[in-house]
Amino acid sequence: MEKRVRVRFAPSPTGGLHLGGVRTVLYNYLYARAHGGDFVLRIEDTDQTRFVKGAEEYILDCLKWCGLMPDESPVVGGPYAPYRQSERKEMYREYAMQLVGQGHAYFAFDTPEELEEMRRVLKTDEHSSVQYDHNTRKRMRNSLTLSADEVNDLLNNGTPHVIRIMVPENETIVFNDMIRGSIMFESNLVDDKVLLKADGMPTYHLAVVVDDYLMKITHAFRGEEWLPSAPVHLLLWQYLGWIADMPQWAHLPLILKPDGNGKLSKRDGDRLGFPVFAMNWYDPAKDETTMGFREMGFLPEAFVNMLAMLGWNSGEEKEIYSLDELIGKFSIERVHKGGAKFDFEKAKWFNNQYIQLTDNEKLADMVMPYITAQGQNPSKELLVKVVALVKDRCTLLPDFWAQGSFFFVTPETVDETLIRDAKWSENKELFFAAWTDKLNELADWTDVAIEQSAIDLLPSFSLKKGDIMLPLRIMLVGGKFGPGVYHIAELIGKAETIKRIKNIIKG
RNA sequence: GGCGUGUUGGUCAAUCGGUUAAGACGCCUCCCUUUCACGGAGGAAUGACGGGUUCGACUCCCGUACAUGCUACCA
Known part of the structure; x- marks a missing residue:
């Protein structure tokens, strides 16, 4: 019998929800719905230093606005709770210790200064960045180089330490990606990633594997930036004895900036005058707000439709799809391998199309706040008529005021x-x-x-x-x-x- | 630097060895409209480069170039 499909979106609560993040949510959501599966939201808040208060609620609000609500999450709970990694802290240590016991991981006592020193000393022109790997671990302070007694002493003294995976030598690590096919890595080039940090929190690498296993995730879709660390995850699935349950992977292409090169960032939006976040994001540390698509006057359906088409294509000429239609058409195999440059003009075109498709009553409700914000209080009846008259020249919701203010004043x-x-x-x-x-x-x-x-x-x-x-x-x-x-x-x-x-x- | 991934018009993209290489956004022209838009008709514009394989390559293979990601006790 086929396993029940379970997918997950696992953001860290560190700031605004980026376009690419919403698209990852969308693809997960579509896959879950199309296969009668579950869509899980898991909060990856293992980095105490980057945690931003309010970010988790904000992410949920964004998903709600987009109409992409998870079936299981920190707020609605679910059979695999808790869904916040900080609350699952104890579990990770247990598995990390299991790996140490099996000889697949080890304690490392190197201080940040020592690590820095090692990288500085070993750095050459050919190797501009030095890894903590099968080569260098021999010269560091860890349970591989120290005697058992020394290690026990250090541990008993409460010496700060991390647990690192011991990547094997001379192995070829192969795995299949639903979008990219077979991908290979040489283990000698993979570094001994930290699994458990000195503060007892797991790193992403340990946490994803443990949680995906425990939460019975069957398909893992994430950004392409994770591809290089996939071999570590595969090793972990193997060492923990869960390889048969490893989810199928799909690494999604990046969303790139419209001009020049590189992935789209918040700065590009600021610079070019368009939003990058789904909704307004208020950064408490900087006391500044970054504009979101919602506040710019996008309809959530248009926003979602636009995102669906950025990196995926049904093969048909049609471009306007409702969420239900997307559920029926979407297939992960048709997701592109290459990144796509974001085009704000096209995004606006989608919104204009949705405005034309929305009936005037509903549209009037959406437009009303923009009119009252101008100090006007027209009747719904009047607004409906105005909306009918000017909608075909409106692209963003605020355009209704620009195009129709003279009806009211x-x-x-x-x-x-x-x-x-x-x-x-x-x-x-x-x-x-x-x-x-x-x-x-x-x-x-x-x-x-x-x-x-x-x-x-x-x-x-x-x-x-x-x-x-x-x-x-x-x-x-x-x-x-x-x-x-x-x-x-x-x-x-x-x-x-x-x-x-x-x-x-x-x- | 190393490793991974990618490369069809300005942008999003179809094609899964044989096509005049779709379509959309944007741009331009014309029509409609005594405004602006919508709409309609048309136009300019594409397979990074070099080798193979093949009767035949945008499609397969190999190089090169370029781009991008990663190379943290961040995700």
């Missing part, structure tokens, strides 16, 4: 030079004066009726429709943009329409 500045241009004439001035009188008496205040009343009056002034369209628009809107003028007039109402015309022609 008289334009503060009207560029009158646009009205009184070369084509302006006294005759037109007289037309608008006469027309406002007619409008005042217009019973049926609809766009067609308003337009008709203008058409009826135009001939008396020897004017044509085209002569008044632009001036009228500018009087009502303040500039050369927006939907049909008569629609606008209808929505802002008779009194306001007449007022805006008179504001201009009175002088």
